[in-house]
Amino acid sequence: MKVTFVYVASESLAIEYLSSCLKAAGHKTHLSFDPGLFDDKQYLCTPFLARMFDAKAKVVDDIISSAPDLVAFSVGTDNYIWALHIARAVKERREELPIIFGGIHATAVPERVLQNDGIDMVCVGEGEEAIVELVNSLEKGQKDCRIENIWFKCNGKIIKNPPRNLIADLDTLPLPDKSLFEKHILMRNGKYMLMTSRGCPYTCTYCYNDVLKHFYIGKGKFVRQRTVGNVLNELVAMKEQYYYTSVAFMDDLFLVNPRWFKEFIAEYKKAINVPYSCMTTTNVIDQDIGVLLKDSGCTRLQFGIQTMSIPSRNNVLRRSFEHSEDIERALQICDRLGISYSIDHLFGIPGEGEKDYKLTAEFFSLTNADRICCYALFYYPKTSITESAKQKGILSDDDIEHIENGQGRLYIYGSSLKGEELELFKSMRKFYALAPLMPKSIRKFVARKDLYAYFRFVPRWTAILSEIIASLKSGHPRGNDYIKYYFYHIARWMTGA
Ligand code: B12
Numbered sequence: 001m002k003v004t005f006v007y008v009a010s011e012s013l014a015i016e017y018l019s020s021c022l023k024a025a026g027h028k029t030h031l032s033f034d035p036g037l038f039d040d041k042q043y044l045c046t047p048f049l050a051r052m053f054d055a056k057a058k059v060v061d062d063i064i065s066s067a068p069d070l071v072a073f074s075v076g077t078d079n080y081i082w083a084l085h086i087a088r089a090v091k092e093r094r095e096e097l098p099i100i101f102g103g104i105h106a107t108a109v110p111e112r113v114l115q116n117d118g119i120d121m122v123c124v125g126e127g128e129e130a131i132v133e134l135v136n137s138l139e140k141g142q143k144d145c146r147i148e149n150i151w152f153k154c155n156g157k158i159i160k161n162p163p164r165n166l167i168a169d170l171d172t173l174p175l176p177d178k179s180l181f182e183k184h185i186l187m188r189n190g191k192y193m194l195m196t197s198r199g200c201p202y203t204c205t206y207c208y209n210d211v212l213k214h215f216y217i218g219k220g221k222f223v224r225q226r227t228v229g230n231v232l233n234e235l236v237a238m239k240e241q242y243y244y245t246s247v248a249f250m251d252d253l254f255l256v257n258p259r260w261f262k263e264f265i266a267e268y269k270k271a272i273n274v275p276y277s278c279m280t281t282t283n284v285i286d287q288d289i290g291v292l293l294k295d296s297g298c299t300r301l302q303f304g305i306q307t308m309s310i311p312s313r314n315n316v317l318r319r320s321f322e323h324s325e326d327i328e329r330a331l332q333i334c335d336r337l338g339i340s341y342s343i344d345h346l347f348g349i350p351g352e353g354e355k356d357y358k359l360t361a362e363f364f365s366l367t368n369a370d371r372i373c374c375y376a377l378f379y380y381p382k383t384s385i386t387e388s389a390k391q392k393g394i395l396s397d398d399d400i401e402h403i404e405n406g407q408g409r410l411y412i413y414g415s416s417l418k419g420e421e422l423e424l425f426k427s428m429r430k431f432y433a434l435a436p437l438m439p440k441s442i443r444k445f446v447a448r449k450d451l452y453a454y455f456r457f458v459p460r461w462t463a464i465l466s467e468i469i470a471s472l473k474s475g476h477p478r479g480n481d482y483i484k485y486y487f488y489h490i491a492r493w494m495t496g497a
């Protein structure tokens with residue numbers, strides 16, 4: 001059997017794992033990829049350019065010409081509308097072709113996803129075992145509608161199968177099938193992306209882990225870690241194949257288990273020894289860990305600090321595991337040891353006002369972060385923050401409907417912000433984008449004197465350019481990779497490749 005996966009704008013570890021499991025079971029896979037130029041939900045979102053480079057029709061042609069037995073989409077809330085558009089276009093041409101949606105958005109609102117005409121099945125939760133069982137059953141010519149984790153649409157009714165246990169031993173998974181993305185992502189001599197764990201011990205109210213944890217109650221240990229040997233096998237094998245020059249650990253919390261980290265990093269240094277980046281919280285960073293990070297080649301940490309307001313952090317975001325002292329200590333250690341870091345900042349947290357924005361800006365603008373990513377809080381489906389905003393009347397039923405249908409406003413440009421608050425957000429976002437290139441004294445002056453509003457006169461392109469320059473200046477491969485990706489795909493577009 002042949003499964004065609006469909007994806008947009010970036011590499012997907014989910015698809016890579018599903019593909020390798022299907023191949024191990026004797027099936028074939030293909031990827032129909034949309035570069036998503038200027039609509040990638042990252043820096044360069046520009047509607048008129050996005051229309052010019054729109055590749056959806058080409059993707060539909062590619063899906064059809066790949067002659068699949070099943071078409072499989074991996075959907076988050078941000079690419080859900082795009083996926084629906086393509087799924088419908090495929091159904092118009094090949095009505096009998098089965099279509100399955102899986103991923104974070106499908107897991108959060110499976111019933112709503114299945115209400116769409118073009119979609120036959122939804123995978124709720126982890127997909128490796130479920131998709132193999134499904135394709136095996138399709139091969140036998142008799143769709144088995146009792147597969148755990150999969151919801152089916154059968155004669156107008158929805159069959160909701162229960163969740164299966166979480167994959168307890170991640171080492172049992174085959175290595176991710178990177179070959180699918182090779183010609184789209186430029187992996188050779190570039191960045192290598194992987195995960196060494198699944199899950200996170202915390203339950204921040206805006207995060208998807210909060211949704212997943214409830215879904216998986218009684219279904220096994222939520223935080224799971226691959227063994228050191230298993231991760232190293234992957235890195236060694238893929239180094240021979242891709243000659244990667246940096247590694248990006250995409251774990252929710254790479255330092256979730258300091259003992260594992262210490263053991264791993266000693267081996268990593270011996271066997272791999274290329275610069276790497278990872279995401280973590282500040283509470284786990286002390287001097288010893290800092291030195292280990294530096295010595296083993298960590299060039300960049302990503303901290304999701306979000307706000308410096310203590311009530312927001314503790315009561316609204318449920319991040320009481322991280323204290324202001326942890327944040328200050330971790331950043332000082334990074335500065336002392338010369339490890340670059342970026343900070344994520346959520347703007348528009350319910351209950352916050354100008355006083356909180358100022359408090360956060362004064363702190364963030366005085367750090368040496370190479371990037372301060374200022375996002376408007378986006379209410380993702382079924383997260384605790386969304387549910388409580390609904391109860392408090394911050395979000396109406398219509399808003400919830402929009403969010404669950406993937407029609408909420410983009411996280412960068414607005415989410416639920418309106419009026420003056422939206423204007424302030426846009427100005428502050430520009431300020432944060434320019435901050436890493438401004439002398440500290442000027443940043444401090446702007447933050448202390450509340451001068452952000454003036455940044456509304458800065459053209460948006462200047463801020464985007466500044467983010468890219470800051471990223472290149474910090475030497476972090478992310479900026480380089482991003483620019484290479486655009487040149488490569490624009491060149492392919494121009495030559496019709
Ligand atoms: C790596 C990552 C990225 C990478 C790569 C994105 C990617 N597509 O993989 C980058 C840096 C590009 C990125 C960017 C963004 N990301 Co991101 N990212 C992640 C992260 C940390 C890991 C994703 C991952 O690889 N997981 C490992 C795989 C194996 O697990 P999985 O995706 O859950 O897939 C399993 C099942 O869901 C299922 N499944 C998935 N797809 C399918 C399909 C089928 C057919 C089937 C049967 C099953 C199935 O099977 C898989 C294997 O078990 C997640 C957090 C997380 N832990 O998931 C956030 C996460 C996905 N990101 C998120 C967000 C918001 C973003 C951004 C919008 C902004 C930001 N904060 O950076 C951007 C824009 C992305 C875009 N273009 O749309 C949110 C999405 C929330 C939502 N409801 O959609 C998440 C969940 C984090 C969070 N805050 O909660 N991200």
Ligand code: SF4
Pocket residue numbers: 200201202203204207208209210252253281304
């Ligand atoms: S620490 Fe990060 S990954 Fe873990 S629940 Fe909070 S936001 Fe999500």
